[in-house]
Amino acid sequence: MSFRQKMTRPAHRIKRTALVVAALTAAACAPSEGPTSSAVAAGPVPSAPHAVDRSDGFAVREAERVFSYAFDAITDRYIDGVTARGVAVEGLRGLGSIDPAVAVEVEGGRAEIRTPAGLLASVAAPADDDARGWARAVTELIAGARGTSPQLAAAGREDIYEAVFDATLAKLDMFSRYAGAEEARDHRASRNGFGGIGIRYVKNEDGLLVKDVFEDAPSDGLLFVDDVIVGVAGTPTVDLETKQIKDLLRGPIDSSVTLSVKRTGIDQPVQVPIRRALVVPRTVTLTLDHDVAVIKISSFNQRTASGVDTAVRQARAGLGASLRGIVLDLRGNPGGLLDQAVAVSDLFLTDGPIVSTRGRHPESRQAYAAREDDVAAGLPVVVLVDGRSASSAEIVTAALQDRGRAVVVGTTSYGKGTVQTVVRLPNDGELTLTWSRFHSPSGYALHGLGVMPALCTATADSAPQVAEAPGTAHEDDDAVVPVTHSDVPAAGEDAGRTVEKLIASRAAAAGSVPTQYAQWRSTPIEDTEGRKRLRTACPPVNHADSTVDLAVGERLIEDRGLYSWALGLTHGADTAAR
Structure with a gap:
């Protein structure tokens, strides 16, 4: 299994001892990205499970592929050795966050999901290191349990992914985590940039008050400090939530968006078309x-x-x-x-x-x-x-x-x-793994x-x-x-006196510093x-x-x-x- 490590190499001098580099954060990381296409070689696509796709939001073929990709990544890349069995069983236990009555048992060569009312689903337990087999087993168990558990049946696919991956990764360490597709897109935008217009704004009772327009950004010369954006692409901004505003302002690079802008000295809002460009958050x-x-x-x-x-x-x-x-x-x-x-x-x-x-x-x-x-x-x-x-x-x-x-x-x-x-998953979410x-x-x-x-x-x-x-x-x-x-x-x-006292105190203890x-x-x-x-x-x-x-x-x-x-x-x- 291979992953493409995406690395931004500055124009000036970095010497490396290998071609592939990881990235790190305390809460954000660089990507080892690749969509679920030929851009990432993840081995053959797993065979379809025995269960059929359900019409209520849990697509088992997609789920098996997501679990297989994730279990492979965890067992291959995590800093400490873990088994596919351990990863899968811990993830299944996470279903208890959706249905507290759910319990997982693996014994006698069978993996089962039970509640106090009885058996919900049972499959043969794969070998401990069979990531693909455990992905299939997890998918079949969830599909079977959804037929009996109302809570699991009502849960969407992303709810299930979060329950499984949150439980699995929480057992590893505090910095390994899962982000669903929407959150992962925000993370990628923060790391790599996004198509935007390059302003800073605050929301007020009239709309979006422009606080800053950045030099050489798409809005430079088109918007001005104290402009109020009252509409984006024909949608009034006054009643929009922050996420809705962000989604309207952002878009593909080179795409256009038209803003309705109230400007001092002008009675009616003016229409300002702006072509989006790559915007990388300032650091x-x-x-x-x-x-x-x-x-x-x-x-x-x-x-x-x-x-x-x-x-x-x-x-x-x-x-x-x-x-x-x-x-x-x-x-x-x-x-x-x-x-x-x-x-x-x-x-x-x-x-x-x-x-x-x-x-x-x-x-x-x-x-x-x-x-x-x-x-x-x-x-x-x-x-x-x-x-x-x-x-x-x-x-x-x-x-x-x-x-x-x-x-x-x-x-x-x-x-x-x-x-x-x-690691970017087939559902467009991401796993962040300590490695x-x-x-x-x-x-x-x-x-x-x-x-x-x-x-x-x-x-x-x-x-x-x-x-x-x-x-x-x-x-x-x-x-x-x-x-x-x-x-x-x-x-x-006062600060000056504090500084002098601090330096004098450190000087007095300098002998113990080495x-x-x-x-x-x-x-x-x-x-x-x-x-x-x-x-x-x-x-x-x-x-x-x-x-x-x-x-x-x-x-x-x-x-x-x-x-x-x-x-x-x-x-x-x-x-x-x-």
């Missing part, structure tokens, strides 16, 4: 704070690396020799595409390792190295992280810290150190541990919030890098409790709104001696940025 913003470039990365999609590259070059062009350094703000960043994390790291490194991934499947074992130029030309770099910085954000942070290229400030990161591959763990350049596994900052600000604010599992936000805009200028210093008088980092990088992944204890030294809290983190970062960049000292805390006092 990068640049703020020039005096002589420091603050680059916020909200997640990693196919244009993140190019967005960071553009932001650094804009900052260097705008400030010239007065640019003193760069702050990469990864707080709250839940992750995204692995190749983009590698590419962002590579922007600031000229050679050497970035990250390696290790898993059961041969294609999951990869190593990535940097090459060529440092886009920042050796300027100081500070990375801000918090307890919601996960996966791809942690790859960048660990790579720049381990290589001595950046000082990390904030709280311990989330500790989501696994890589997921996304490898990533390791920093110094060799430690980040899963369950995260990255420890050189300067911990976890207790610097009065009421930090404990970080929860990262999520993924979706925006209807493109990858333009907006530039803003701050006229107010980030560090006020031991801390040696333990951090050497505690094995099997020592779950030991790794948890290490994280308590700098708790992984939510610091997305902390002013202290940025104040510390800018203070380090302003003082080169202080920056070198902080760099030496985690990478040796004589380390030079490279």
Whole structure:
């Protein structure tokens, strides 16, 4: 069974040790995509089951194909070895979420679905490793049980897929999951872009108030800030739900949509035809704070690396020799595409390792190295992280810290150190499967541990919030890098005192720092409790709104001696940025 790994490779330099690459997220992943056609080789199509298609929404031929494809993928690609029998039986137990009376038994060579009232369906149990056989068995059992269980009979096919796959994947790990066709389309749009018009809007009592129109987007020059979109393709927007609006605004690339727009100074709405184009959600913003470039990365999609590259070059062009350094703000960043994390790291490194991934499947074992130029030309770099910085954000942070290229400030990161591959199913849904763990350049596994900052600000604010599992936000805009200028210093008088106390406290404890980092990088992944204890030294809290983190970062960049000292805390006092 083979899958096509779809990877967006940036124009600048990524060196790989194999042709196939996985992608990761904390809650979103890169695709191993292919529709249920010849675009994906999934082996022969399974033979039709004995049951016939039902007219009430559960098509057994489609279901068997979906289950077969999914069971094959799980047993082939999941990071730990699992059997088709275990996958199938756990999935059947998920039917209890639809009909709580349902119970599954596998014994004496038979697989059965029962309720207290009696036997609903029974089939011969296939061999433990027969994914196709178990797909057929699951389909026949569900079809048979639907003839007796009113709840199962009333359930649509997607309800059944969700019940089966949610139960199966929940047993594996918290990052493996199923998305139905509609949700999967949203995920693909977030990762890869979609046909859209390139605006940001809010819904009000009149319709859609345009808050921003992005440069070079389809709406540029056709729509303006404070326009109100009162109709899309002839449909009034005032009573539409968010999803309905999104569906109307989006469409195939190069297709057209006509908007009815109320505009200041014009009595009647004007009709504005717009041709849709590829819109990739923006993930990068640049703020020039005096002589420091603050680059916020909200997640990693196919244009993140190019967005960071553009932001650094804009900052260097705008400030010239007065640019003193760069702050990469990864707080709250839940992750995204692995190749983009590698590419962002590579922007600031000229050679050497970035990250390696290790898993059961041969294609999951990869190593990535940097090459060529440092886009920042050796300027100081500070990375801000918090307890919601996960996966791809942690790859960048660990790579720049381990290589001595950046000082990390904030709280311990989330500790989501696994890589997921996304498998597109015949029903157009997707399975997200954990298939490898990533390791920093110094060799430690980040899963369950995260990255420890050189300067911990976890207790610097009065009421930090404990970080929860990262999520993924979706925006209807493109990858333009907006530039803003701050006229107010980030560090006020109170923040300035906090920064000085923080630095003085860390300096006083500097003698113990090498031991801390040696333990951090050497505690094995099997020592779950030991790794948890290490994280308590700098708790992984939510610091997305902390002013202290940025104040510390800018203070380090302003003082080169202080920056070198902080760099030496985690990478040796004589380390030079490279």
